[in-house]
Every structure is written in structure tokens, then in C-alpha cells.
Amino acid sequence: MILCIRLAGSGAAEAPPSPSALPALLGLAEDISPVVQALPPDAALLDVRGARRYFGQDATGIAAVLRVRALAHLGAGCAIGVAGTPMLARMAARAAVPGTTCAVADDERAVREFLAPRAVGALPGIGAATARTLRSYGLDTVGRTAAVPLSTLQRIAGVRAGRELYEKARGIDRTKVVPDAAARSVAAERGFPRDELDHDLHRRALLSITEELGTLMRGTDQVCRSLTLTARYADRSATSRTRALREPTAHSAALAAAVYRIHESLGLQRARVRAFAVRAEGLTPAGRAARQLTFDPVDERARRIEEVADRARARFGPRAIVPGTLSRSAA
Structure with missing residues (x-):
């Protein structure tokens, strides 16, 4: 499972994180798992599959440990997303409010239920222009977009972008957590x-x-x-x-x-x-x-x-x- 941890304090009404916040966050994350990728300016991805046995907890339990450590060592609350892929973990972290964990079970039904009601523009890499085009066809949510055949999406968005949209709307993510990024x-x-x-x-x-x-x-x-x-x-x-x-x-x-x-x-x-x-x-x-x-x-x-x-x-x-x-x- 993948964790995405975001420090509180980067929202619209709050001050941006200090330049030292991300390195400190990475240091805490590396105490949990060696497979950590920075997401500047205020977030990180962790692959915790190898850490579950060591901590004797599932990914959600590890997220709770990490949240407590962030509060104790950094004096900052955080929002954490837990999912089977980096894309879903990042989206879950965006959906979580500070001080909570949003977990998406690693099964097809749970992924579909998490994605379906979200605006199509919430998918990573889907820009405002593409989202407007999709909405003009009535494809305003991820669920409606996922119901459209690949060939139709490729006619709307182009061959390559249509393929990426087709996969993302179904929760397919081929990326990995890249350490030392x-x-x-x-x-x-x-x-x-x-x-x-x-x-x-x-x-x-x-x-x-x-x-x-x-x-x-x-x-x-x-x-x-x-x-x-x-x-x-x-x-x-x-x-x-x-x-x-x-x-x-x-x-x-x-x-x-x-x-x-x-x-x-x-x-x-x-x-x-x-x-x-x-x-x-x-x-x-x-x-x-x-x-x-x-x-x-x-x-x-x-x-x-x-x-x-x-x-x-x-x-x-x-x-x-x-x-x-x-x-x-x-x-």
C-alpha cells in the first residue's frame, strides 16, 4: 500500500510551509519506510508494503503513527491518503482534512466508489481545457468518464491523452514511488x-x-x-x-x-x-x-x-x- 502525507498549512487561507518543512517530513517518513518520494512543497509518498510486518499494523495504522510523529516532531497536523497506487493515494490525501486519514481499499469496487463522484478535473494531469471539453460532452465526473469506451475518449481528447484518461478514470496507475526524487x-x-x-x-x-x-x-x-x-x-x-x-x-x-x-x-x-x-x-x-x-x-x-x-x-x-x-x- 501507498501513503501520501500532506502537511497542513499549505491551504489558501494558511501560510505556505517553510523551506525546511519538507526535508523534516522526509526524515520522519524515512523512519517508517526507505521507499520515500518527495512531492514538493509539502507532501511525500511512502511505499509501506515492507513496513507493515515490522510495525505489526496495516497501512492505516502506520498512517496514524506517522501523523502522531509529525505532530510531535514538527508541530504540524497532516492529512494522509492510503491507497494501492500513488495516484489514488495523492487524491485521497487531497480529500482528507488535516488530522485525518482517507483510505481507499485496494479492490476494484472500492476504487470505483471513491473515483465515481469526483469531478473529472480532479484526476492528475487533466487540465482545465480538457476538463471543459469533457464537460461539454456531459462527462463532468470520473464515473461518467469511466463508462465511456476508449475509442470515444480518444476521439474527444486525442489518442494518447484519451488512453491516459481512460486508465486514470478506472484507477489504473502504472507509476511507482521513486526514492530520492x-x-x-x-x-x-x-x-x-x-x-x-x-x-x-x-x-x-x-x-x-x-x-x-x-x-x-x-x-x-x-x-x-x-x-x-x-x-x-x-x-x-x-x-x-x-x-x-x-x-x-x-x-x-x-x-x-x-x-x-x-x-x-x-x-x-x-x-x-x-x-x-x-x-x-x-x-x-x-x-x-x-x-x-x-x-x-x-x-x-x-x-x-x-x-x-x-x-x-x-x-x-x-x-x-x-x-x-x-x-x-x-x-
Whole structure:
């Protein structure tokens, strides 16, 4: 069985988890099972099949142990999903409220009953555009989508996407828990006090995220090769989109520009956004990455200012220097 544990505190009305929260969570999880995968910024997957005999409990009992340890060691509540596959465990964790466990039995009937009433957009990898298309055909829930033949879904969504949709709607998940996945990515998230329509506030949240990611990567002398933006909506659905960068970078301005382009491509003019998360992927040592030379004095000056700001943050704290836009928004 697979556990997905999510720390409380990343919801729309709550503060985002601190950068140290995920490593601490992973440390607790690794005391339970060596097969642990990070899900930045605030969650982890555990394969506990080998741990059940050691603890003398089933997966739900192990989840209770982990929840108590998280509260004792981290001072944080958590929501836990238990299921037979990573996809179902993640969905169950989303369905669980903080301080509880949502368990999906590993049998076909239980999986069908869990999935059937959920909005089709709740399936991982189903974006807002695909969900709208499916709803236009009356396929607004996972149960209704699962009742449609594969050939019909492929005509609606395309051959590859239709196949993935067909399998996910039936609870079929071929992924595995991948240990040590945290070393290849870093992520941050910002929630809003209320479901937010304001485009300017969206951009401020994204700027705050990319500033945090840039500082984290530069602090460990790393750069990333791609960015994934996830928008979570008022109806608890989500959209994720990934873009490769023109060159590996940890430069905050370049990260912000790339995330703004992804944000624009989502077309969120009328969407009520609950939170944004950005994941920097394909991390590699900065010394191994090539950088395109530029004769732009503005860019070079920005990079020098960034170096000075990093030294100030390292000495006086992360809020010692912030972009003017963020300072005004906090005032």
C-alpha cells in the first residue's frame, strides 16, 4: 500500500510551509519506510508494503503513527491518503482534512466508489481545457468518464491523452514511488486568503515564488532546466503545465519571466485561483551548465544586485531584501 502525507498549512487561507518543512517530513517518513518520494512543497509518498510486518499494523495504522510523529516532531497536523497506487493515494490525501486519514481499499469496487463522484478535473494531469471539453460532452465526473469506451475518449481528447484518461478514470496507475526524487527538483507554493481573480495578485504571488526558488538554488549552487506551474482552483481541481527553459538558470528575473509566460498560457482571466505552486526541475550544479553570454548591461547589473541581495539575506534573513512590488503588496 501507498501513503501520501500532506502537511497542513499549505491551504489558501494558511501560510505556505517553510523551506525546511519538507526535508523534516522526509526524515520522519524515512523512519517508517526507505521507499520515500518527495512531492514538493509539502507532501511525500511512502511505499509501506515492507513496513507493515515490522510495525505489526496495516497501512492505516502506520498512517496514524506517522501523523502522531509529525505532530510531535514538527508541530504540524497532516492529512494522509492510503491507497494501492500513488495516484489514488495523492487524491485521497487531497480529500482528507488535516488530522485525518482517507483510505481507499485496494479492490476494484472500492476504487470505483471513491473515483465515481469526483469531478473529472480532479484526476492528475487533466487540465482545465480538457476538463471543459469533457464537460461539454456531459462527462463532468470520473464515473461518467469511466463508462465511456476508449475509442470515444480518444476521439474527444486525442489518442494518447484519451488512453491516459481512460486508465486514470478506472484507477489504473502504472507509476511507482521513486526514492530520492527530491534531489532533482525544488518547489514553493503561495495560497491566497480567498479565491483570487485579480491578475496582478497572481503575478505578485508568482514573483514571490520565483524569488524564493532562485534564492534556494543559488544558495546550493544549482540551476534548473525546466519549470512546472500548478494552479489550484476554488473547486479543488488543478492545472499543471511544464516548460523547458532556454538555458539552465537560477536567475530570479529569468525564472519569473518564464513563469509569467506559463501563467499567460493558462488563460486564467476568469478563474478563481486558490493557490499557485512552482517546481524547478532538472536541477544540476551551476558549474556544469553553460550560459549564453550577453552584452545587456541591464541584465548584468541585475545579476550583480542579485548577488549582493543574496549575501544580505544570508546574513540578515530572507526578508532583508525583497522586490519593490512585493514590498508594496505587503504594506
